[in-house]
Every structure is written in C-alpha cells, then in structure tokens.
Amino acid sequence: MNDSFTHIFLDAFLINNFVLCVFLGMCSFLGLSAKFSTAWRMGVSVMFVITVSGVLSYGINLVLVALHAEFLRIITYIVIIAATVQLTEMFIKKVSPALFRELGVYLPLITTNCAVLAVPLFQTSRGYNLAQSFVFAVAASGGYCAALVLLSLVRERVELSDVPSLAKGTALTLVLASILSMAFMGFAGMGSGG
Amino acid sequence: MSEQPAVVSCHAPGTALAAADNPFLNGLWKQNPVFVQVLGMCPTLAITNSVRNAFAMGLATTFVLVCSNGLVSMVRKMVPKQVRIATYIAIIATSVTVVDYLVKAVSIGVYKALGAYIPLIVANCIILERAEAFAGKKAVIPSMLDGLGMGLGFAFALTCLGTVREVLGAGTFLGVPLFGHNFEPWVLFLLPPGGFISLAIWLLTFTLWRQRRASVAASRAEARRPAPALAEVRS
Secondary structure, three states, X not given: OOOOHHHHHHHHHHHOOOOOOOOOOHHHHHHOOOOHHHHHHHHHHHHHXXXXXHHHHHHHHHHHHHOOOXXXXXXXXXXXXXXXXXXXXHHHHHHOHHHHXXXXXXXXXXXXXXXXXXXXXXXXXXXXXXXXXXXXXXHHHHHHHHHHHHHHHHHHHHHOOOOOHHHOXXXXXXXXXXXXXXXXHOOHHHHHOO | OOOOOOOOOOOOHHHHHHHHXXXXXXXXXXXXXXXXXXXXXXXXXXXXXXXXXXXXXXXXXXXXXXXXXXXXXXXXXXXXXXXXXXXXXXXXXHHHHHHHXXXXXXXXXXXXXXXXXXXXXXXXXXXXXXXXXXXXXXXXXXXXXXXXXXXXXXXXXXXXXXXXXXXXXXXXXOOEEOOOOOOOOOHHHOOHHHHHHHHHHHHHHHHHHHHHHHHHHXXXXXXXXXXXXXXXXXX
C-alpha cells in the first residue's frame, strides 16, 4: 500500500507537502510569492525542472551504483539540476521570449532551490523505481506549485489591508505561511490509514 | 584577529559602514544570515525542533562555509567569469560530501536526526551568496573568517529558534525537563506551523529592537544638532 502510486502522490502532494510540512524551497516560497502572476510561472518552471531532473538522476544513480561511486551522488545530482535549468532556460527562450523576459532573474535561481535537489535525494533513499520516481517528482513539485500559488493569493489580499508597520515584510509572510501550514496539517490523518 | 586587512564592503551602500570592519563580527551579528538577510530558510525551519539538532546543523553549515569560502577565494583568479557559478557549486558540493561523511563518522544519532538536510546544505543560499558576494573577490584569510562568522551567526540563529521550539514544544532544554510533570507541552511548536510562527516572533522581536535603537539614535542626533549650528552662526 505504501508504495502504490496513489499513496506516493497523495503523500508528496498533500500529507508531506514539500513546502509547508517538510520546509523545502523556502527561499523562493517567501521571496516569489508576492504576486500571483510570478508565483504560478515560477511554480510551473520548477515543476518542469524537478520532473526532468528527477527522472535523469534516477538513471544516473543506476550508473553510480554500478560503478560503486555513491560518494559522487551529491555532486552529480547538482550538476544534473544545473544542466536541466540551463536547458529549461534555452527552451523557454526559444519557445516564448516574452515569458523568458518575465521570468528573467528567477530561472537561474531554481538551481539553488533545495526542493529540486531533495527530490532525487529522497527517491534514492526510499528506493523508488522509475515509474514511482516520476510520480513522486510530479506530486512533490505539484505540491510546491500549489503552496506557492496559495500563499501568493493570500498575500495579494493582505497587501490591501492595513497591517502594523512592525509586521510588514517577512514576518507577516511567515505568519501567513504558518496558518497555511496548520491547514495542511489536517491532511496528516490521510497517511495513517495506508 | 586584529592583524587582518581592512575589508571593503561588497553589500548595498547603506550597509557599507557595517561591513567595513571585522568580517567575522559582521557575519555573526550585523549581517546575520537568518535574522537580517533572511537566507537559508529551509534548515532554519526544518531542523530547529531541538536545540541539539539545531546546533549540529549550524556547525555543519559553518564547516561547509569555511571550506567553500577558502577554496573559492583560492581559485578566484583562475576561474573565468562565465563558469564561476558552476565552479562554486562544484566546490560547495565537494565540501558538503566531506561533511556528510564526517557527521556520519562522528555521531550516527545526529546523522539520522539531520537526515536529508545534510546533503541539502548544497542548496543553502547563504553559501552560494557568500561565495559570490565575498569569497569570489577577497583574499583567502578574510574569506575564511567571513565564512566562520556567517556560519556561527547561522548556528546562533538556529540555536535561538531551537531553544524557543524545544522549551515550548517539549518542555525541555537539551533533553533536560524544565517544568516538572504538570507541564502540558505545546506540541504545535514542534510541528511545521510552530517553526514558521517562532521564526516570525524572532524577526518581529529583532525588528522592534532595531526600530527602538534607531529612534533613540535619531533623538540623540536631534538633541546634538543645535550645537554645531550655533558654532557655524558664530563663525
């Protein structure tokens, strides 16, 4: 049951949401969630990068295990991610120059997003096969995208209201994230049944 | 530490004065990576549910920062500008691999508690930020000092956060019970929302303190201003 696709998907998407329950990808979560338009674009690009790099690193891990070179894991994974980000950048530039200009600065930043590195590390330590890795990557990055979009929608509302000058900025965003995270804690019960 | 050369700031002009002195103290307090720059949020929130884990994570990050800052500073003149980020990341990933095996060798308990967050030090934005903003431009010794200061500042912030969460969430400090048997632990503080909210509280406290200090400094400056104006009038 614990290895079924539905379970992996729900676990990574809701129960152990990458951002709100496991604290991964915090920098971009706090930094890029001010506007809905940037948030969903960033979310979709991260989804693409995570899915591609997750599947690629599954293959590379097989090679590393065959060569008994597991100590190179961290370095190879980060190189794969950097290459995927570069690829995504070139791809978006070719297909939609307008979108490329809008994402601009944020694209290279995906390389140092820990959620992207965590997916290959988790799938290796849990021993997922290729199909499971793919489902896990899609679910985890989907969860990241959902959390980012949710927070951006809340922040757009809060922008219009009057908050104490002391709490403006990061502290307020953290309080909002805390409340969102409490809401996601409600999903924790779904895991125990499986 | 007094012999080291004066270091020119690489930050925004507003902080030039703060960064102009000792790079070690600069990282520890004035430019504290967590409370001032709000960087490296993932381990800050994830690993701080106990003081011991928080401090261990801070030390591991300090080690990586010192290694990577030193190495980046050593190769800074050889690396072409276009491939510098890739080089930095390779250097950081190497340091992190060393730490990964080091922690495993020193304490398997800590290794299990920190789990996937040790390899994830690679993606900690503080390290790349220090490599790009400081070590890529400065000599080896100041760079390593900067790494040490930033790392210990990070460890300090993590320990602050870990203290709040462990004392409120479990009623213990370093595993020692503080409140006796009648204390009902506030479990929320050990769970993810508690991490967000306690960091928010720390940030608010620091902002409040800084605003107070700024207003005190402003009122002092206000009080001092008439004297030189009078002198000018006289001359």
